[in-house]
Amino acid sequence: MDEFKVPSDLGRIPGKIHCGEGFSNFTADQWRNFFLIYATVALWNHLPGKDRKILTYFVRVCMILVRRIVEINDMKEAHELLIKIIKLIEECYGEEKITPNLHLSLHLCKCSYDYGPLYSFWCFSFERMNGLLGSLPNSHRQIESELMRRLMTEAQINDIINSSSSEVIGLELLDKRPSVSFLSEFLTDEMYRFLMNSRNISESPITGCEEFPGKFLAPQSKDIHLEEQIYDLLIEYYEDTYVDSIFRKLFTENLPNSTIIINRANRYGRCQICAETFGFAAATRHIKSSFVLAKFINRDGNSVDIYLGQIQFFFEHSVHLSSRNLTHKLAYIKWYKLANLTSRFHFSIDDDVKTCNVKLWEDSFYPSSRDNIIPIHNILGWFILVKYKKSDRSNAREYLAVIPINRKFHLR
Template sequence: MHFYQLLFKINLGSFPNSRRKIEPEIMRRLMFDNQISNIINSGVESKGLDLISNKPSVGSLSEADQFSADEIKQFWLTSRNIHESTTTEKEAFPGEMLRPVFNDIVMSSDMLDLIVEYYMASYEMMEFRKPFGEGAEDSIIVQVKMNQFGRCRIGSEIFSSLISSRHVKSSFILAKFMTESGDIDCYPGQVQYFFTHAVNLSDELSEHNLAFIHWYKPAESSNIRYHFRVRDDEICNVEL
């Protein structure tokens, strides 16, 4: 019981729960994620994520069951092996946006520029521009409004952002990017907010689930060292 209570104190209160049997509910979610990770990292070809969901959950535990095993597996594979990721243009989003929510936010001119740049990179065969902006006459004009969200959930894992002040500690991320040479670089950043934005693609309004992130800049020198004192008799070194 003391172990469960300790886990709860380490910021696990954001997990959905019935507020009646929170300890076993949280432990089940952790075990579920661990099962998925073990199957994917085993290197064995398996149909087996379906085995995890052979018994339907009830009550608050059923919230994670709306995401299929295939969707959760694809999410894990994308995060584990970016070289084999098949993410292009618009992919199905195996999750949902969570409160706090702010609807119909008008984007700034700078944000519209970023949105246009994103769509141009994602849909290489199409042209986009912001309202009254420069571009070809047949360019797709992006909408100026978006809906902001403080958190999002994929499976049983919840990601937070800066605008969700109660959960800001879980807004920091480490993202992988593949360079043109095939190398993998990791970049730390902080999610400012999640948002949905719709754009008209081939006469059909298509909604995208996105995140606005501030990235940390690299240190000017890779050999910078700092030290600080934790206790009177202990000094720790930090290298950037």
């Protein structure tokens, strides 16, 4: 379990997991992390074929249902998979294993149609509130009444703060508590535009100068020179992005109607997009949040594929184009190599690649190219990686098992 490189804000599960009663203290949040992150890789070689199917279908269902934004077609897929899971359990383990909870799971999608995604009414928030209540000081005697008095007092204070009365003496001493949610800092329509831009890169190509719900974070270096190789790649990026324009370096041949690309940029180590902070490879503290998935338009111009890589740094670069100054928000990313098809879909069921929740990739990067520079809008989210061998042989080839993580608001 320790080999999984999990970003710190995704939570943790106990370091030692024992069978049976050892799982009884798992919270709902820990169960979610166990199945979405650890279960497929950790259990695959220990399960027979039917149990692999059950696990794969269940992980896919969890991946769909715990999103903050869920599409109707995905809900239908989740419901169909739940039916398959229950039929497989009945076939393998008998009718007595079909518990009331399994029956109730068939109503999850109907509940979501009525109340929205499960995220809006599941029990994680109650667990978190129970933890907060348990951490409050008390006399260990009349805990319930003490907590209720405290909650009522704080509610009255909030009412005073929110009132516009100027007659309350000392009101300036009471200030509203800042929200702990990063999502509250951004307007809904701003996040929606970012969501649509990220999803439809083939229909509305992104240049990098579009607005995004977030900001760059330290460490930062202002007005620096990019390495010559990266400078060349940046010019290639602009040539691919603005196909009707001509770009060149300073002090090179003055082509007609050409635009000079100045080798000056602001470099950053981290980028906050809504509630998530993406790190970079050079910082040990942030390296686990530097592994990202991103979208690419294929060479045919018609299809879009997802690739995975590691962020080296973020940067802002400005170029004067069409009588205005355009500031582009970009990321420099090294991309992992694809494994062959047989290895890549090792965790699939019945050779159906669509059932593959975890894919294998090569543990090496592609050579540097223009594709190393992308707009931050093309970043889909994090992935978690762990080294994996398909067999127990000492000379077995080592791959990277890649587990994609749902975003705080979901992109596809």
